[in-house]
Amino acid sequence: MMSLRCSSRLIRQLNKINLKNCRCYSDSSRINFMKDKLKHGPNLSEFITGSSEPILTERPNIPYLPDSIQDNLKRKVFFDVYGCQMNLNDTDIVWSILKKEGFERTKIEEEADIFLVMTCAIREGAETKIWHRLDHLRGFKRRRALSKYKNRPVKIGLLGCMAERLKEKLIEKEKAVDVVAGPDSYRDLPRLLALTDSGQTAVNVLLSLDETYADVVPVRLNQDSVSAFISIMRGCDNMCTYCIVPFTRGRERSRPIASIVDEVRHLSDQGVKEVTLLGQNVNSYRDLSGQSEKLDTHMAKGFKTVYKNKKGGLRFADLLDKVSAVDPEMRIRFTAAHPKDFPDEVLQVISERDNICKMVHLPAQSGSSAVLERMRRGYSREAYLDLVGHVKAAIPGVGLSTDMICGFCGETEEEFQETMSLMQLVDYNVAFLFPYSMREKTTAYRRYKDDVPEQVKKERHNRMVDLYRRKSQLLNEAEIGHTHLVLVESIVQKTGQILGRNELYIKVLFDQTDILSQDGGKRAVTPGDFVAVRIVGAKSSLLNGVPLYHTSIRDFYRDKSWGERYAVSL
């Protein structure tokens, strides 16, 4: 019989093993594997690489833990989600994995046994919020331990990018959490949670070269939503100097097209009307899982990468083609993108398909070629502006969105003015604007000085926001009198008004009223309906409209090219 000390050391050792790629699907082989590890311990390569074999894709049965503490049934999980849409989708994946293992979900803090915090590390502000939330949860955990419910101890798990970035601090210094799981370790969560019952902190932050969760059908936390997110790829190879993503989410890898198409079909069957294809850099998508022609990746003119040009496999244009064909009445969006990966074949499929939204995300990040060089974005201001012109010509009426950073290392007032002038020139419908926040581990952290004072960053940020608001107000006002196809998302509780979004993802608000439906009668508007709405008023981020009639994507656009349909006015 192994001593307690020895077995807990072994548990820690086993915890280091990446169980993700295990092919031990049967109970007996899994138990044999664990027995073997109990007897001999992990081998050297498992210790060094932390990766190897097995993987528990079924509910973990850990022989050295009593059954009672492996019983996940009825353990209630509370999710806290911070950050980007990828995190929302990752939460759906986590919930799918845990639900299969018998966990339950609660939206009420007091009922929860496990708090899982899905984190973001992109800016310091995002991390600060999460540290505050952890303080609150630790207080909650202490109070539970002193209450009459102390037999239901609270566990806190930290997932996502911050887990990857701050593992040591979280565990050793702060002792803030019971579980730390990085973005590629979610399959391992049931096992990690089981290990915490023996009083240890369970950690798996290994990054993978191939994990895409392709076989996990996410269970949407918000089942009522008419839209859903689908992860099509993970990680990023671009290594922009300011960005933490390649360090927290690892190398770029794409999910096979077949599994994405299956998921789109499944969502369509459930009545979902809009899917957003998600990834750090969706348009560099490459499905290398099957046999296919060795097609080169075409890059937009004037753009380059730090990595070797990818060859073979199915590209983003192929994916858009297949996904948009699943259900012509389902809207397709995608984000985030890199401007370099908008070759003509992608623009063509967007312009040809009625159900692919004519909204292209072209994150410029800066309007100054010198700053872009320091950011290692792989293009100049001129190449970017050429691309904008090309996209506008290929998809008439296209909407554009962007990300911009001000106050990056060494940014002078003149360089910032170039960003302002780019925003003047391009007419972005949507812009995400940020003051620079230096992150450890990035190239900028090692190579540059974060030398723009906070006050200057703040002031430049305010100027960008002002300009963006003024410009988007004008763009939206130009829509007055036009008819937009709006997908209805919800009914505003306070006013009873209807809220939806047009193709460019701008919110459209209108009053509830019975309108002509496609069967010739009249009916009220409900979430999930496509409605033709005449725009009668505009703010910088909201359009007001009058609903005209129920419609469908095909009926609305029938016999009209995109250029014509966008110009339709009553």
Ligand code: SF4
């Ligand atoms: S392309 Fe985007 S996610 Fe990738 S490193 Fe650059 S900024 Fe980060």
